[in-house]
Amino acid sequence: MIRYIQEIILGKRAITARMRYEIARVGVWFIHTVLLVLFICIGCTPLAIFNCFSILFYAIIAEILIVKEKYEATFASAYVEIILHSLFACIIMGWGFGFELYNIGLIYIAFYFSYISTSIQKKILVPAILGGVSLALTFVMRLYAYFHSPVYTGDSESFSLFLSCMNIAVSAVMIMFFAALHSIEIRRKEYELLTINAELDEIAHFDALTKLRNRHSMEQELHAILDQNEGEHCFIMGDIDDFKLFNDTYGHACGDYVLKMVADIFLKNMEEKHIACRWGGEEILILVNGNMEYSRIIAEKIRYEIDHMDSVYQNQPLHITMTFGIAPCVFNQSFEKCIRMADTRLYKGKQGGKNCIVSE
Secondary structure, eight states: OHHHHHHHHTTSSOOOHHHHHHHHHHHHHHHHHHHHHHHHHHTOHHHHHHHHHHHHIIIIIHHHHHHTTOHHHHHHHHHHHHHHHHHHHHHHHOSSSSTHHHHHHHHHHHHHHHHTOSOHHHHHHHHHHHHHHHHHHHHHHHHHHHHSOOSOOOOOHHHHHHHHHHHHHHHHHHHHHHHHHHHHHHHHHHHHHHHHHHHHHHHHHBOTTTOSBOHHHHHHHHHHHHTTOOSOOEEEEEEETTHHHHHHHHOHHHHHHHHHHHHHHHHHTOOTTOEEEEOSSSEEEEEESSOHHHHHHHHHHHHHHHHHOOEEETTEEEOOOEEEEEEEOOTTSOHHHHHHHHHHHHHHHHHTTSSOEEOO
16 A cells, blocks of 8 residues: 555556545545534534535535546536535634635635646636636625624634634645645656656667667667777677578568567677667677677677577477678778678678678
């Protein structure tokens, strides 16, 4: 439960509409229950009866609306109930007990619920109208209290102080609660945006099948690294031998399987300072931060693992091999020319029997 709450606060887990309205319903129901007890204690029968109906509403009717996912109807009916309750309380008990504060709190709550709405009109127009209604009714209540005496006058000064302080506290907690929900909702949207951006970045820079960088991303990295002109670098170009045979014999799904198997071996043998990408259909290019001898050791390790791995596709054993060409990265030449040199040596390896490494 604690972890669940933490994920909600951090925005990693969404607050469901059902959860949002259930919490609000239970909170308002509890406040009306407390008010009912207080009004019964002081003998204020009209407000006690009103709160009985309010408690019944939040216990039964609102629950039915929430179960049926009539969320807009739930908010609208709760809004009307709170407005009527504050207006009726002002008529019965007069001004100064803090009931008018619920109207002010409703202005923010209206904008909060509009924020989670998907309708642009409801995001701007509806909360503005509801806020105007709440503000106008508050002025009406103040004018009414100025010109008319309260119906109920039997409360003591200590009770008046207690009730006004309670309403101030409840109104403040209500606003802070929905402000906290609002901030959590914003954090959730930020988290979703970061997640989407990460996914788009993954799509833009990495090959979906092999999880290696794509060619465009590799070229960007090459420009950034080689422009620094720091240290020795070499290119290793690898090409799966007889790849077309896998596709023609077992279908393109088998070809995808072979590519994944080979890419996994490349990724397993990659160091953080190396960069690998799917350069072409079955070609994989590595930029190695090291000299030719070091690059040949890496290529040989990858070649050996591919040659000796157990590969079975649909109960059919596959023997996968790969040929490599290695060329140094010369900084006074374009990287395209260096890659062509590695590709030329790869082609010589293909002509010389495949499953080999050519570095000169």
